[in-house]
Amino acid sequence: MNISLEQSEIIQEPLQVTITGSKSESNRLLVLQALFPNISLENISNSDDSDVMQMALKSTDNVIDIHHAGTTMRFLTAYFSSQAGKSVTLTGSKRMKERPIKILVDALRDLGADITYVENEGFPPIKISGKKITQNQVTLKANVSSQYISALMLIGSSLENGLKLTLDGEITSVPYIKMTLNLLHQLGIDAAFEGQIITVKPKTDSVDKQTLIVESDWSSASYFYSIVALSPVGTLITLSSYKETSLQGDSVLASIYNQFGVETTFKDNAISIHKVEEVSKDTLITLDLVNAPDIAQTIAVTCFGLGVACDLSGLHTLKIKETDRLEALKTEIEKLGGQVHVTDKTLVLEPSGTINENVAIDTYNDHRMAMAFAPLALCTKLRVNDAEVVSKSFPEFWSDLEKIGFKIINN
Numbered sequence: 001m002n003i004s005l006e007q008s009e010i011i012q013e014p015l016q017v018t019i020t021g022s023k024s025e026s027n028r029l030l031v032l033q034a035l036f037p038n039i040s041l042e043n044i045s046n047s048d049d050s051d052v053m054q055m056a057l058k059s060t061d062n063v064i065d066i067h068h069a070g071t072t073m074r075f076l077t078a079y080f081s082s083q084a085g086k087s088v089t090l091t092g093s094k095r096m097k098e099r100p101i102k103i104l105v106d107a108l109r110d111l112g113a114d115i116t117y118v119e120n121e122g123f124p125p126i127k128i129s130g131k132k133i134t135q136n137q138v139t140l141k142a143n144v145s146s147q148y149i150s151a152l153m154l155i156g157s158s159l160e161n162g163l164k165l166t167l168d169g170e171i172t173s174v175p176y177i178k179m180t181l182n183l184l185h186q187l188g189i190d191a192a193f194e195g196q197i198i199t200v201k202p203k204t205d206s207v208d209k210q211t212l213i214v215e216s217d218w219s220s221a222s223y224f225y226s227i228v229a230l231s232p233v234g235t236l237i238t239l240s241s242y243k244e245t246s247l248q249g250d251s252v253l254a255s256i257y258n259q260f261g262v263e264t265t266f267k268d269n270a271i272s273i274h275k276v277e278e279v280s281k282d283t284l285i286t287l288d289l290v291n292a293p294d295i296a297q298t299i300a301v302t303c304f305g306l307g308v309a310c311d312l313s314g315l316h317t318l319k320i321k322e323t324d325r326l327e328a329l330k331t332e333i334e335k336l337g338g339q340v341h342v343t344d345k346t347l348v349l350e351p352s353g354t355i356n357e358n359v360a361i362d363t364y365n366d367h368r369m370a371m372a373f374a375p376l377a378l379c380t381k382l383r384v385n386d387a388e389v390v391s392k393s394f395p396e397f398w399s400d401l402e403k404i405g406f407k408i409i410n411n
């Protein structure tokens, strides 16, 4: 599905959008629920990635296709490795077969798991023969993806001897590790993350019956921050359901977007995002996004829409996500008339002027490419190719944009 976005203006009246649950929290809690069926979950994400997680956990098939879902692939690799008697092959999309998993597979093998590569060494698909895991100490590299670490933490308390992980080198995407730790604590699991060491104690008694409510997705909120930043002073959008103290690292958006003249207020489980002042064209936005890699695309495109320069660092994980996001951002922003310089961990955007009209944005099977560029419809007419990619994390994205005044035409 390719779409055109007419140059839009959002309606100046109280605008309210309800966003589905965080896919990161949901996918952790779904694995934990499979291990501790006593817990109930509310506001689970309706994203493709969480749907595929639910499907996989129920599946009795020998081959499970998790499509593009990184967390699902990584968390299930650990989960199925620890399920004695279960034999399963995990596969995924063409891109998933290019996303590395060796660090996690090596760590699980060191703990005694039985995993073999079906096609290419180091990459899915993988065949897992579940076993009782009794070894409990392993060292793994921490600067490639925090998902490997969360995957191990999620199963730690179900292992006879728990787990002690030693993290080697710089730790990337730390808030996601802390999110995992916090959810374990909510279930009464004894776990700690101190310096380079993570410990998870075995849970011998059952988890208390309880309901956990998933907070809405902050990465999805980022596109509304961008919309408000690119709109006139006075624009206000309210999003629910959010908390002032979030488990999601991407909640850092609220302070980052202050630099774009956008203020956030929390009230009654909602956030109001308000444009309070214009940003000067000679602003330079400098950010290290090592803790919040998923909002890099949103921020780069906001800067481009406002014509301001940015210097973003801490982006080394972007090359192994749904696409090489650094190259994709450079290509698409340059089609629109911007100038971008990338290395394997940084992105620099030059200050820009007019934005080219009617450019067709390619989305590279990456939901965040489609959603990050859409707010530019406030500045110019634009097209988005393969717009359905948004369903990976945010299936209602386009209908929510229509609700707030965007004019979308299916081509």
Ligand SMILES: O=C(O)C1=C[C@@H](OP(=O)(O)O)[C@@H](O)[C@H](O)C1
Pocket (backbone or CB within 6 Å): 023, 024, 025, 071, 144, 145, 146, 147, 150, 172, 173, 176, 293, 294, 317
């Ligand atoms: O654990 C998680 O839920 C995630 C961790 C991050 O990945 P990396 O640790 O690979 O950066 C993030 O980009 C991804 O969208 C979700």
Ligand SMILES: C=C(OP(=O)(O)O)C(=O)O
Pocket (backbone or CB within 6 Å): 068, 069, 070, 071, 072, 294, 321, 322, 368, 393
């Ligand atoms: C990187 C992402 O997801 P995953 O790694 O889980 O595919 C994302 O949602 O931006």
